[in-house]
Amino acid sequence: MSKAVVLLSGGLDSATTLAIAKNEGYEIYALSLNYHQRHIAELKAAKKIAMQFKVKDHKTVEMDLSWILTSALTNLNLKVPTQLSSHIPITYVPARNTLMLTLALGWAEVISAHDIFIGVNALDYSGYPDCRPEYIEQFQKMANLATKSAVEGQTIKLHTPLIDLSKEAIILQGVKLGVDYSLTVSCYQADQNGYACGVCDSCRLRQNGFKVAGIDDPTPYR
């Protein structure tokens, strides 16, 4: 059974990605990052999802990123926008996906895994630069020069099964694979029990996904 490191934020996309990796037959090593994010409730969600899918291991790495003062997810003095934007929104966290992929790369080397899954999505996303296919491709090239495993000829493959999917297609696939979306937290300002605001861009994209998919939205709103 091949091992895969799956980045698991606790949101809708990463839960679906985990389900896909599991369905493809990988032994799952789920990795979450506690970066003192505003929506820390997503980490509780990640735990529940990891348990539901009986992952082999689930690691939560802690790194305080509150010094990233430019993001509304790490600087609590900034407001989370309540409308979709045509620009890269203030919820963008500089270098966050690179940081998470790098931790996944390190863990993969430690456990001799050669596959990393990340639920980035280039269509129905918020304009984040580190969700684009060209970024993922370059990360993989860099990763395959960065490690001892790479020097020894063992390449790492990045899997992005959601990259071309719309939110509704993601939801439909997840439902088929048994993802319980009531457990997942997408809201950028979820309260400590995971109740969603319903108005941030992440909530709006998610709500719309359920609507277009024709599936009842199981999200607990406050």
Next chain:
Amino acid sequence: MSKAVVLLSGGLDSATTLAIAKNEGYEIYALSLNYHQRHIAELKAAKKIAMQFKVKDHKTVEMDLSWILTSALTNLNLKVPTQLSSHIPITYVPARNTLMLTLALGWAEVISAHDIFIGVNALDYSGYPDCRPEYIEQFQKMANLATKSAVEGQTIKLHTPLIDLSKEAIILQGVKLGVDYSLTVSCYQADQNGYACGVCDSCRLRQNGFKVAGIDDPTPYR
């Protein structure tokens, strides 16, 4: 005055790199990583060096990497080798340089810096894959797709002023720029006061550098 983020471990190479960046006229933002490394004394050294060179800011980010069980720098049950090896040694920490460069990338974006300095060295090094020019080149390509600044056309430049230098050339340059090497800690098993073992590969490379450079070795050995 242009800002530069300089990775500062507290060792000989990073101290010299900082001195070079300062000499080139950059305003210095020094970045250290407390990853619960065996040679945690290097972080005290980093503080002293940052003070000596009057950096604009010095940030130490904490991230416990003791789960990286394959490295003698993060797993205290493994022994630090006392001989130089022709292989990648057990002191190699998977993905560490990528992690530090990624944090530098994040900080650079927050403070609007476009230059990152790292003291990697491809000649007189220990075989680490993430010290090679081809790795650095790919990291830079990836970085220039990863951020909002990059999308807005502002590229990041990675500076590796030591990449082709021998240890003695590094030392000679550092001495010229006023680096006090007695403050720096290179030893992988330095005690808490920074006293070096004198026998690990890092100590041996450093000792030999001073010898070939014809400079008295100011390292405090225990």
